[in-house]
Amino acid sequence: MASLTVRKLDDEIKAALKLRAARSGRSVEDEVRVILREAAETPAQRPAAPEPMESVPRNQRLRPAENGRPRVTLIIGGGIAAYKALDLIRRLKDRGCHVGCVMTRAAQQFVTPLTASALADEPCYTDLFDSRSEFDAGHIRLARDSDMIVVAPATADLMAKMAQGHADDLATAILLATNRPVLIAPAMNPMMWTNSATRRNVAQLERDGIAFIGPNSGEMAEAGEAGVGRMAEPAEIAARADAILRPPQARILSGIRVLVTAGPTHEPIDPVRYIANRSSGKQGFAIAAAAARAGADVTLISGPVDLDDPANVHIIHVESARDMLDNVQKALPVDVAVFAAAVADWRVANAGAQKIKKTQGSLPQLELTENPDILATVSKLTVNRPKLVIGFAAETENLIANARSKLARKGCDWIVANDVSPGSGVMGGDRNTVHLITRDDPPDHAPDVWPVMTKEDVAATLVARIAGAVKKDVSRS
Numbered sequence: 001m002a003s004l005t006v007r008k009l010d011d012e013i014k015a016a017l018k019l020r021a022a023r024s025g026r027s028v029e030d031e032v033r034v035i036l037r038e039a040a041e042t043p044a045q046r047p048a049a050p051e052p053m054e055s056v057p058r059n060q061r062l063r064p065a066e067n068g069r070p071r072v073t074l075i076i077g078g079g080i081a082a083y084k085a086l087d088l089i090r091r092l093k094d095r096g097c098h099v100g101c102v103m104t105r106a107a108q109q110f111v112t113p114l115t116a117s118a119l120a121d122e123p124c125y126t127d128l129f130d131s132r133s134e135f136d137a138g139h140i141r142l143a144r145d146s147d148m149i150v151v152a153p154a155t156a157d158l159m160a161k162m163a164q165g166h167a168d169d170l171a172t173a174i175l176l177a178t179n180r181p182v183l184i185a186p187a188m189n190p191m192m193w194t195n196s197a198t199r200r201n202v203a204q205l206e207r208d209g210i211a212f213i214g215p216n217s218g219e220m221a222e223a224g225e226a227g228v229g230r231m232a233e234p235a236e237i238a239a240r241a242d243a244i245l246r247p248p249q250a251r252i253l254s255g256i257r258v259l260v261t262a263g264p265t266h267e268p269i270d271p272v273r274y275i276a277n278r279s280s281g282k283q284g285f286a287i288a289a290a291a292a293r294a295g296a297d298v299t300l301i302s303g304p305v306d307l308d309d310p311a312n313v314h315i316i317h318v319e320s321a322r323d324m325l326d327n328v329q330k331a332l333p334v335d336v337a338v339f340a341a342a343v344a345d346w347r348v349a350n351a352g353a354q355k356i357k358k359t360q361g362s363l364p365q366l367e368l369t370e371n372p373d374i375l376a377t378v379s380k381l382t383v384n385r386p387k388l389v390i391g392f393a394a395e396t397e398n399l400i401a402n403a404r405s406k407l408a409r410k411g412c413d414w415i416v417a418n419d420v421s422p423g424s425g426v427m428g429g430d431r432n433t434v435h436l437i438t439r440d441d442p443p444d445h446a447p448d449v450w451p452v453m454t455k456e457d458v459a460a461t462l463v464a465r466i467a468g469a470v471k472k473d474v475s476r477s
C-alpha cells in the first residue's frame, strides 16, 4: 500500500488540513486518513447525512416554519465577501428556505439593503431603532421566529462582538437574543483570521455552540494575498444550513406514507353561493408540513383555503365533502391518516343548477342532507385501512366527553380534541389547545392535555407521537 507524506503537499493544502484537523480535534495524519476513507467509500457505504454535524448547534428542537419552509435569518456582515451573500440568499431559497436578511452598517458599504430585499422573501432590516421593525420588539421576533441564523460573511469584528455578547446594533442584538442554531461563515484576511484575538473568539464561539463553515483557503480580494480566510462558497454554506435544519435523525417518518386533510369544505347552494365554516386549514397544513419535514411521503387534501402550498407535499385541492372523500379514497393505501379538515356535516340536497333568483315575498327553501363521514368511512375500512387513523374533534362544550364518544362512534385510533369555543381564538387563529385521546386509554384515564401551543408546535408534537406509534407498530410486526 502506498504511503503519503503530508510534508510534500502545498502550503495552502497543509494550512487547510491543519485547520480541518484542529476543528475536528484530530491529528493532521488522522484527518488525512478520514478524508481518504471518505473518498474511497462507494456512495452506498456513505452515511445518508449530507454533511458531518461536527458541531450540532445549540440544543433546541427545531421550530416548524411557515408552510414547511424553514425560516432563515441571514445576517450580512461588512466584508468584501458580502456580495456572495446575495448568491447565498438564492441558494437557501433553492433549498426551500424562507429567507429574511439583516445587514450591519458596514455591510451596506458593500451591498445595498434594496438588493437583499429584492432577492429575499421579506424586506432587509438594518436598524435596531427602526420603528418599522421595532414596534413589536423586532429584534426579539427576528431572533426567535427564525429556525436558524446564518452569518455570512462573519467579519472578525462581528465574531468579536458575538464572543463578548455585545448587542449595540440589530445584527448583534439578534445574535444575543436568539435561542436558535447559529451558523457562521467567517471571511477575512488571513492575518486577521490567525490573529490571537480572533483565535480566542473562535474558541469561545465554538464553546458557545456556534457552528462554523470555512473559512476556506485561497486567493484573497487584496492583490497578492492568499491563505485561509476566504468565505466558504454560497453552495457549501447553504448545504450546511440545510443539514443543520434537517438533520437525518429528524427524519423520523422516513418511508411512511401520511395522508392529511385540511381546511373547510364548500357545499354549493347554487353556482355562486355555498355553505362553509371558519376553518383556515392552518392546523392541517402545519401537520402536513411537519410530516414532510420528518421525511414522510405526504399527500394533503385541502378544502378551499388561503394558504401557500407546503413544500415537499403532494397537494390536492378540493371543494366539497364528496370531492374530499373521493380523493381520500384514491390516495389510499397509506400508513397514517390525519383528518384535520372541518368537513361540512350537511350539504344542500336541492342545490340550484343556476343562480337562485331573489324573488319578492318568497324565500328559497333549502333542503339539507347529510354529507359522507370521511373519518368514519376510512376508520371502518376492512381493506386498505391505514394503521393509524387520527381524527380531530372541534368542540365548543364538553370537550373530553364529546371527543371520547366521537372516537368510539367513528372507530378511529386517536382523537385530537380542540376547544373551538367562541373566545378560544382557535378557528382561523395561530394557536391551539389540544387534548390527545387514544383508543387504548382506559376509560378513567385522564386525557393527555397539551399546553397552549402554536399550530406548528401542535403539528411537530403530533408528528413525534405518530413516529413513536408507527415505530412501536413496526417492532411488533
Ligand SMILES: Cc1cc2nc3c(=O)[nH]c(=O)nc-3n(C[C@H](O)[C@H](O)[C@H](O)COP(=O)(O)O)c2cc1C
Pocket (backbone or CB within 6 Å): 076, 077, 078, 079, 080, 081, 104, 105, 106, 107, 154, 155, 156, 157, 158, 187, 188, 189, 192
Ligand atoms: C474594503 C474593505 C473590506 C473589508 N473586508 C473585511 C473582511 O473581509 N473581513 C472582515 O472581518 N473585515 C473586513 N473589513 C473591515 C470591516 O468592514 C470592519 O471591521 C467593520 O467594522 C465590520 O463591521 P460589521 O462587523 O458590523 O459588519 C473590510 C473593510 C474594508 C474597508
